[in-house]
Amino acid sequence: MAADAPHSHDHGSELSEMQLRVRALESILTEKGYVDPAALDQIVENFETRIGPHIGARIVARAWRDPEFKRQLLADADQAANALAAGETETHHLIAVENTATLHNIVVCTLCSCYPWSVLGLPPVWYKSAPYRSRTVIDPKGVLAEFGVKLPPESEVRIWDSTAETRFLVVPMRPAGTDGWSEDELARLVTRDSMVGTGLPLSPSEVKR
Helix, strand or coil, X not given: CCCCCCCCCCCCCCCCHHHHHHXXXXXXXXXXXXXXXXXXXXXXXXXXXXXXXXXXXHHHHHHHHCHHHHHHHHHCHHHHXXXXXXXXXXXXXXXXXXXXXXXXXXXXXXXXXXXXXXXXXXXXXXXXXXXXXHHHHHCHHHHHHHCCCCCCCCCEEEEEECCCCCEEEEECCCCXXXXXXXXXXXXXXXXXXXXXXXXXXXXXXXXXX
């Protein structure tokens, strides 16, 4: 194609307005020497690969397989999670809450966006949004339905409000048909949303063993 030929592809940015603002701010701080791009990249890399939902999934999977570990997790989540992570991360003021056939837990931060980064990684955009933070308290079953979680009318929904001092991890119910599954196999069923309470674990038919 000649250099002066018309272009048919779209040059529009795929980034959101907020992402563009963050990029611009990062560029300014980098130019002024306040921020080291390599350090920022390492932080993001840590949360995406070393610290992320896979750690929470391992915790849940262990709780599903090991009743004693689950007892310890529900009694002292920090100690149990830190022991399992073995130095990969460290939790502080983490509380684990368990879903049952009659009780469903959902986590929100009504004041800002406090989130258990150490076990779930980076928080999703919707968790930080004002509609989620306000509507979850007012109409939790309605919010859950929008996420595709439909509970029986008699089910109780318990809302846990995260703060700067206290974060929560939901231990979802173990899917049926997983008897004999290994911890690694079970961890593949655990989704980030199921550990926030806005989703359910995957079913055995949705993953390949």
